[in-house]
Amino acid sequence: MKKDLRETKKVGDHWKKGERAMGKGYTGQVLRVNLSDGKINIEHPNDSFYRTYFGGRGLIAYYLYREVPAKADPLGPENKLIFATGPLTGLPVAGSGRNSVGAKSPLTGGYGDAEAGGFWGAELKRAGFDAIIVEGQSPAPVYLWVHDGEAEIRPAEHLWGRLTADVEKAIKEELGDPYVRVAQIGPAGEKLVRYATVVNDLTHFAGRSGLGAVMGSKRLRAIAVRGHKNVEVADAAKLRELARWMGENYQQLAGGLYEYGTAGGVVSLSLSGGLPTRNFQQGSFEGAEKISGQAMRESILVDRDNCFACPIRCKRVVKVEGPYSVDPVYGGPEYETVAALGSNCGVDDLKAIAKGNERCAALGLDTISTGVAISFAMEAFEKGILTRRDTEGIELRFGNAEALLTMIEKIAARQGLGDLLAEGVKRAAEKIGGGAEELAIHVKGQEVPMHEPRLKHALGVGYAFSPTGADHVHNIHDTAYTREGASLREARSLGILTTLPADYLGPEKIRLLYYEVNWRHFMNLAELCVFVPWTREQVVEMMKAATGWNTSIWELAKAGERVINLTRLFNLREGFSDADDRIPRRFFTAFSDGPLQGKAIPPEAFAAARQLYYEMLGWDAKGHPTPAKLHELGLGWLLEGAESH
């Protein structure tokens, strides 16, 4: 490596030429940065490329499939780390403050990506870019500075090892602009913890898939962005109209999210038996009320926060002074964190959970995987599979909040048992042996999020199927379809006419799964938040207004299905098979107590449902997309091995 990467490098300002002007079709810019040789290029995909892959997982899957060689080391220079916005990112409508980060996952060895909210994605668009492709591996720590159509690689040795808030502050000072937005890894990413996150704006996380480790392996500590360009749209008045509508209706439609945050449902979930508790051994937690969004509001909540352009303010800001000191700069815990560090570790101390959340944000750890890794270790300890010697004397039992906080530090530092848990529960269990595998609650190596498939059976099929391993974002939550309400009304618009029991796994449920997972994938391509109560119809209007395309629910749902197939092909090429589309045995084992006592997913029904899902997707019995399905989705070029299409 002869080139000094710390020398800054500037590129042109093509974006100023107005290629995105609607008269010339919908176009944009992709920034490509090679950290091995320091080369920076700007690419200009055309309208039909954007209309095929859209954004988010679509762009990421396209580039990964095309450019990352099969069997590449996720933590080696051949892997690529891609930051992608969508056609709605940065537009003045609620839910548009999102972007995705993707790479081959060091956690699963397959397709990996994650979404985050916040302000970073909108800023990237304002800087003139839809996506950044990071290639190669820098010989020394660097960060990337992207601003108004330009990009430069800057040294970051002085930032290495520091907490995320320190780094964000330092970069803003260094660049002399407090409005710079920073996406970064923390020390956990530097240490290649396999579920390290990419953090942006300190309180937003592309949490899953271990993308922070990929970023760490490239020695890229951060990407700072700043732009002054308004994102051009085809119909600004329509977007304003939609924004006004949501401004007038969000309180009625999503007031609970403002009031209690995403953890507002903890108590009712516990009562229904679907709150993951003590490493998914139980579904109901006696301390649920103490860790709920309601309790948070009454105790440690000091403010609410939002993402770009969103009035809902579902994000929490908490402050704790004792016994733990929690800095509000890191926001506050969301539902996934409350359950992962709380009920699932048997911890009912909200302040400890808040502290854990703050440390995961500062260190750059995914709270879901972190919580599940620790709950796995707790169960192993209680069952004698791990001993006090393994834990270096820690009494690693469920409910031990101090042990939880200590283990977070050890994982981030890859110290002691933390080094093992930093590999994720799948690898850790394989190494530990002695029955530990039964306690490792993961799918394809990714720890299961805080949604109980024994309550929501099709969610379990969705877990098995997801290209990134267990995933709750691109999935259905069966309980929403058991009664009249927004979800069922939206499902009805696709032709699902009746309510469906949560524990029903028959054909009509799989039809729902097929339709809705396609759509949820489209929501990712658009980079629109699923919490904002837009109807599908409004999303189509929004897409039309943003792009000028005369699109439809049909086209957009098919775009979602397209990327499902693209990620599937990526995983098949990496050696995944139908045998990997499975969920932990625990979910086939009945609860021994609680509201769902005696309930489990029937294995035969699960197997039949999975096969039916394959078939509905147009896949063969082994889960391979058929040529006809690829052709139907405009992915025929993948069959012919053509260079481009």
Add this chain to the structure above:
Amino acid sequence: MKKDLRETKKVGDHWKKGERAMGKGYTGQVLRVNLSDGKINIEHPNDSFYRTYFGGRGLIAYYLYREVPAKADPLGPENKLIFATGPLTGLPVAGSGRNSVGAKSPLTGGYGDAEAGGFWGAELKRAGFDAIIVEGQSPAPVYLWVHDGEAEIRPAEHLWGRLTADVEKAIKEELGDPYVRVAQIGPAGEKLVRYATVVNDLTHFAGRSGLGAVMGSKRLRAIAVRGHKNVEVADAAKLRELARWMGENYQQLAGGLYEYGTAGGVVSLSLSGGLPTRNFQQGSFEGAEKISGQAMRESILVDRDNCFACPIRCKRVVKVEGPYSVDPVYGGPEYETVAALGSNCGVDDLKAIAKGNERCAALGLDTISTGVAISFAMEAFEKGILTRRDTEGIELRFGNAEALLTMIEKIAARQGLGDLLAEGVKRAAEKIGGGAEELAIHVKGQEVPMHEPRLKHALGVGYAFSPTGADHVHNIHDTAYTREGASLREARSLGILTTLPADYLGPEKIRLLYYEVNWRHFMNLAELCVFVPWTREQVVEMMKAATGWNTSIWELAKAGERVINLTRLFNLREGFSDADDRIPRRFFTAFSDGPLQGKAIPPEAFAAARQLYYEMLGWDAKGHPTPAKLHELGLGWLLEGAESH
């Protein structure tokens, strides 16, 4: 048969109770009339039934599959004849004046139906019914009188054998109401000509599938309807808004249809080589200008006519005094008739074509099948397969207008060679032998309409695939997608992004075929005319306004796909297989002259396209719908053999 069916029978007036009121969901009434025992019943399907099967082909396929036993004689009492409207029939928006008629087809032996425009369907809705199911077989000629929620069976011996205009006049006089609308058969239906039509309002035809013969076999000469009830809708203001929009825009969008009618494209079609000429031996006709819509306007056109609520007035009214006398009460020839009786019989005499059209209307013959049957005989005569003895001395050569008109009479009367041709070209050719099969241009026994698959290759795949045999309504016309325009714009809204050559049969074309044929099936379910230039989006708005359902393009296209599968299952049960999904060898044989000289459909490309289409539909390699596809479409009840669903 002890019961005297001529005794009138009255039923209740359930419809007055307002069950269709939107607050109670979308409901309606189906009239069931058994002509064997004279029983009349009214059924009240619920909202979810209507939202699954909608109308038209949906209702017909449902009832036929459920109620007509496999292998039933199409002309026997077990067959059922169904008249069905759709959710849009009778609403005050252009294109809504349509209804379907269906039965097991005596022409193909498989699923049969046909659509007609006019006013009869709207009147049936105003009388309180969405559909009429006619069962059994009357011992003597009858007609059905349906009015304001009531129905009675009335004697029709005095009408039997008379021309359609006489019968319509007689019924109106008899019922004492000039606003009664009449759907009826003519003498050809009475004589069980296998392509006899059901005529309504004298100038509108449910032409294909031989439904007039089914009606004749039941000795049902006519159904007269009259209603005074406005069709209830969920959002009348929205419908008025749409109607106003079309009122303001139809001239710009569809002015040619007003000006020249559907035959306005004859000359350009001939120039492109796609005008069926001399039994599809050629694609270009030297007399094209003489028979064009332009020539018609300059000569015999005396008025234009319309369907219910439609401002476009594409229908022709012609008057001829010599050498043929043509009565304007029967309207005038549309494109299919101009080509079938004109170019395809080598006839360039527009007045003779107009006379042929008038006689087909008066006698109740499908002009397409009639024209193709005669052109078949002309070619056979010219090739010596039929002799002057077979034709009873007629010089049955292409271009002989007198012979054409004589043969129409002979077919309707089943006299001489006409009796053989009345069986359709498939049966006639089998009987004639001596190579006649090569000249019989049909699919599944139904004569090919006036669209040349060597110009439009995917249309050929659509012909092969259609459940009713060769069909131009639920099909794509490839040439529309070779350039920017309304069709491509609409295709783009489904994600088909590029223009596609008309002779291209690759995957992207089959994707287009799959998407568009699904949609065209939905247009049939809604009973909306494909000539009216509504966008897909406007159709969705219309459906919402009509029904109150929060529906979408997705749901509606899937409803189209649903009925495709239902009709497929009907045909499979009747013994059809993939071997029947074929087109005449002629279309694989190159034109020897004309603009498409040397052009044919490549057989290998055709075979591959058909298989790909099967696969895109979710069918197996033999063209059987898979269980997953049926489940996805809510047709799982067909797999389980359940009584209802």
